[in-house]
Amino acid sequence: MIQVPFPPSKAALLLDFDGTLVDIAPTPESVIVPAGLTEDLLRLKDLLGGALAIVTGRPIAQIDHFLPGIPYAVAGEHGVAMRKSPVHDVDHRVLPAVPADWLGGAEDIVARYPGASVERKRAGMVLHYRQNQDAEPAFRSLVGDWAAEPNGFRLQDAHMAIELRPLGVDKGGAVRELMAENPFQGRLPLFVGDDVTDMDGVRAARQMGGDGWLIPDDFPDAATFRRWLHDLSEGHGWGA
Numbered sequence: 001m002i003q004v005p006f007p008p009s010k011a012a013l014l015l016d017f018d019g020t021l022v023d024i025a026p027t028p029e030s031v032i033v034p035a036g037l038t039e040d041l042l043r044l045k046d047l048l049g050g051a052l053a054i055v056t057g058r059p060i061a062q063i064d065h066f067l068p069g070i071p072y073a074v075a076g077e078h079g080v081a082m083r084k085s086p087v088h089d090v091d092h093r094v095l096p097a098v099p100a101d102w103l104g105g106a107e108d109i110v111a112r113y114p115g116a117s118v119e120r121k122r123a124g125m126v127l128h129y130r131q132n133q134d135a136e137p138a139f140r141s142l143v144g145d146w147a148a149e150p151n152g153f154r155l156q157d158a159h160m161a162i163e164l165r166p167l168g169v170d171k172g173g174a175v176r177e178l179m180a181e182n183p184f185q186g187r188l189p190l191f192v193g194d195d196v197t198d199m200d201g202v203r204a205a206r207q208m209g210g211d212g213w214l215i216p217d218d219f220p221d222a223a224t225f226r227r228w229l230h231d232l233s234e235g236h237g238w239g240a
């Protein structure tokens, strides 16, 4: 089992949500927060002097719904939205809007493939095909026609989804921004995630002298990671 190479007095924990804290579910709304997770996160937050953040692709409001009052800070939409403390307002970056015809094309496909969906974000959108995998080729053909980068976006594969994300914003930047603020400042970041977008968070945490781990490379699945987190919250697995 992974040992954190330093004590909780020096650590900050920055965690991804889907596929890491909660298991992947059929739809974004249907994820289940496992029993005991909120208690473990609250214990960890105390242990870390508050330095616990969620760094997610989801809008911050969804983290507030699933984990109300739990993290000290939240980076949402891969860093497009940042709330640096429980009393801060959410800061949103000003970014280009998704072209209306791109959105219209995605909505046409959703109408033709029941179960497929478009999740709109402040600066981007996710085309979900988990509930109707026949929609995947149609979505891929559609996004193949988009000039994403000249319009300020990039396309990224996600879990049974294709995400249109703004250029220049990623979880690595979000980790750096959070680590510049109290109570994170002066601590070493530990980042854990499970997806391509989490690689940026892992890299940033390592470059800052902390560490970063991925599911399934370092933990076989989210349930194993949560058991490790539980032990950590009880003071086990920390270095001196």
Ligand SMILES: O=P(O)(O)OC[C@H]1O[C@H](O[C@H]2O[C@H](CO)[C@@H](O)[C@H](O)[C@H]2O)[C@H](O)[C@@H](O)[C@@H]1O
Pocket: 016, 017, 018, 019, 023, 024, 025, 026, 027, 028, 029, 031, 055, 056, 057, 058, 059, 119, 126, 128, 130, 158, 159, 160, 161, 163, 195, 197
């Ligand atoms: O950065 P994360 O916290 O890991 O969020 C990544 C995306 O997660 C959500 O979609 C994924 O999880 C859903 C629930 O398990 C699943 O139904 C879907 O197939 C996955 O792609 C969320 O909807 C996205 O907005 C996040 O970017």
